[in-house]
Amino acid sequence: MRYGIMLNEDDTHFFYTRNSWQRLGEAEIRAFIRQYAGTQVTDFLLCCAGRMVDYPSKVRDSWLDKYDQTEENGVPVNYRDNPVVRGAHRLFREEGLDFYAICIDELRKIGIRPWLSIRMNDCHCNDEPASFLHPRIFHEHPEYRRVTHRPPIGYFDRCFDYARPEIRQMMLDSVEETVMRYDADGLEVDWQREIFCFAIGHEWEGIALLNQFMRDVRAIVNRAAEKWGHPIAVCARTLSTPQAALDCGFDVLAWAREGLIDVLVPTPRWATTDADIPVELWKRLLEGTGVQLAPGIEILQKSTPQSRLIATTVESVSALAAQFFSFGADKVYLFNYMDAPEPEKDAMARHAFARHAEYPLSPQGYPRLLRTAGAPETAVSAERRHVVTYADVGPVWFRAEQEAALPLTAQADGSPAFVRVRTGDIPAGAAVEIRLGTAAAGGLTVYANSVPCAYLRTEPVYPEYTDNPAQVFRVENDGHLPPFLVVEILAHGQEAAIDYVEVHVLPVGCEAPDGHA
Secondary structure (H helix, E strand, O other): OOOOEEEEEOOOHHHHHHOOOOOOOHHHHHHHHHOOOOOOEEEEEEEEEOOOEOOOOOOOOEHHHHHHOOEEOOEEOOOOOOHHHHHHHHHHHHOOOOHHHHHHHHHHHOOOEEEEEEEOOOOOOOOOOOOOOOOHHHHHOHHHEOOOOOOOOOOOOOOEOOOOHHHHHHHHHHHHHHHHHOOOOEEEEEOOOOOOOOOOOOHHHHHHHHHHHHHHHHHHHHHHHHHHOOOOEEEEEEOOOHHHHHHOOOOHHHHHHOOOOOEEEEOOOOOOOOOOOOHHHHHHHHOOOOOEEOOEEOOEEOOOOOOOOEEOOHHHHHHHHHHHHHOOOOOEEEOOOOOOOOHHHOOOOOOHHHHOOOOOOOOOHHHHHHOOOOOHHHHHHOOEEEEOOOOOOOOOOOOHHHHOOOOEEEOOOOOOEEEEEEOOOOOOOOEEEEEEEEOOOOOOEEEEOOEEEEEEEEEOOOOOOOOOOEEEEEEOOOOOOOOEEEEEEEOOOOOEEEEEEEEEEEOOOOOOOOOOO
């Protein structure tokens, strides 16, 4: 099916958010899935294995093994009160239910394609001596880690090394166990958890290893398809750009050409959305392969690497979806957009924004998000906030601070500073504004695609993506705006530091703050 939302459900969320419920059984599982009926969600990806496997596994450690564990890495442990471990124990053991089998069945009943997702190199809590997220192999085989030539320093040094045949075989066994246990429509191999799969400097050698690994995955999935009697698709989640993916060992274009994948998800990692994913380049490179492109959208949004962590808004997700569809995306992919059954306990609850209708996981925002972001006609016609962000991850030599478009400085001598904003299609008659976050007191001169922009007002930015107020300028919309706005910013007499840039698109007929439509 063309267009729609691919929604990822992570491997801890359901257990974590519902373990405290007095009743937790099949009815609650089915109700959880049924909330997505009638939305634009077409594909639901159930992460069933990260560092731990969620279901009772014969090839890797599971939550149930953690429930039984009393010692780890020489440390006494008791994980029985951990909400994730306890939740899995309640369902799989006490209730005798298989969470994933029930989800798959209910998803098919409401017309959504069920997928399974495996995180290929998750390393949550890797720097702790013991954790409910640590499998035994992590402690028993430190030689399997990607950095062994020196003591581990960075967060990702303890990720597994896919140059080790033991690691590749373990993960292939996990793939086989999963697709043979559950009758799903697709399998996702999630390389964004984590991208650091080889010893430093051995990424290029890793390309051939991962190419063969993906051939083996495809062969396993094809055998599962024979068992279940229907095709099973393969999706790969990878870095935002082709070069970054290849630099880390992921030759995803070779996977596409060889027919090893059916869906590709270029995406940021976690710290922010990436508003500059080159969808038009990916589409050209994938032409003729039949592979669908589903650019990923994360839950957090930052303009600079130094910005505070705040979630997206429904309007900024709509903007990304509109932009992606305009450049040819087949679907959009939402990561970390799980429901919040008890909003007051949501991770963002300490921030007032979490109680606002623009918050995408709020009771008002979540249904609106899932009925807007999945199709060009709804996303393009919605209110949109196109916020300039940055790529948050890359190979070990990547520096986000050097690559980020912001902050930038308009010099006092009047020489222009430039920033490009991807907007995608903008309907004729829509009001378009540029917001520039700056502490500069003096006026700025702004052009969009060589056309002067009139100053409208100065106002605070909400949520607080910047501490600076925003100077707001009108963009003349003649109905023929290109899908990129190249913004020129000129200061006069004193330099102006800009740390936030947004193009705000108000739907046709929506009243803008200064009265123009």
